[in-house]
Amino acid sequence: MKQRLLLAVSLLTALTMLNCSGEQNDQSAPLTDDCTFTYSQEATSVHWTAYKFTEKAAVEGGFNTFQVNGTQAASSQLDVFKNATFTIDANSVDSGNDGRDAKIKEHFFGKMSSQTIEGSVKSIEGNSGTMVLKMNGQSQEVPVELSVDGRKVVLTGALDVANWEGNEALKALNEVCKALHTGPDKVSKLWPDVNIKLETSLKADCK
Numbered sequence: 001m002k003q004r005l006l007l008a009v010s011l012l013t014a015l016t017m018l019n020c021s022g023e024q025n026d027q028s029a030p031l032t033d034d035c036t037f038t039y040s041q042e043a044t045s046v047h048w049t050a051y052k053f054t055e056k057a058a059v060e061g062g063f064n065t066f067q068v069n070g071t072q073a074a075s076s077q078l079d080v081f082k083n084a085t086f087t088i089d090a091n092s093v094d095s096g097n098d099g100r101d102a103k104i105k106e107h108f109f110g111k112m113s114s115q116t117i118e119g120s121v122k123s124i125e126g127n128s129g130t131m132v133l134k135m136n137g138q139s140q141e142v143p144v145e146l147s148v149d150g151r152k153v154v155l156t157g158a159l160d161v162a163n164w165e166g167n168e169a170l171k172a173l174n175e176v177c178k179a180l181h182t183g184p185d186k187v188s189k190l191w192p193d194v195n196i197k198l199e200t201s202l203k204a205d206c207k
Contacts, residue, residue: 118134
């Protein structure tokens with residue numbers, strides 16, 4: 001009986017030590033002044049906001065398939081992305097409406113030279129930066145803003161699809177969605193302005 005009790009105590013102690021050692025990698029634990037940050041693909045999402053109607057009513061969505069490469073371990077959250085590149089599968093567009101998504105794929109991205117969107121980070125200075133975005137065979141620089149809140153990093157930017165020769169694709173999409181893009185003023189309007197946002201939660205190894 002005594003031996004069983006000793007064995008139970010030993011097992012409980014071992015489990016407690018394992019749990020305590022695991023807390024060092026707890027991604028909900030407070031950050032310290034000595035942390036190394038790394039990128040986490042599974043904790044990342046890509047969003048977009050487009051606009052319809054004369055009064056610019058927002059239509060929101062995202063992309064389900066994308067890849068971020070070239071990140072690096074760093075003591076600063078933003079330094080993780082200084083050499084980052086990304087690719088997005090435009091056919092993974094997701095606005096929460098299957099019918100709308102099918103039209104966007106066929107009549108917008110389907111009119112472009114490629115269904116892959118590519119990009120890279122050109123520079124980061126403070127909480128601002130510049131990325132190069134390649135779409136429809138065209139590469140253009142896009143100013144971006146970055147915010148950091150602990151492990152969370154958010155990148156936002158605004159673009160005009162006309163700068164990527166996307167007017168014909170925009171026109172085609174608006175034509176097939178003409179009734180749905182007609183507002184109270186009886187005008188059918190799909191704006192070329194698109195806001196983009198990348199959100200991620202970094203992994204942190206803190207001493």
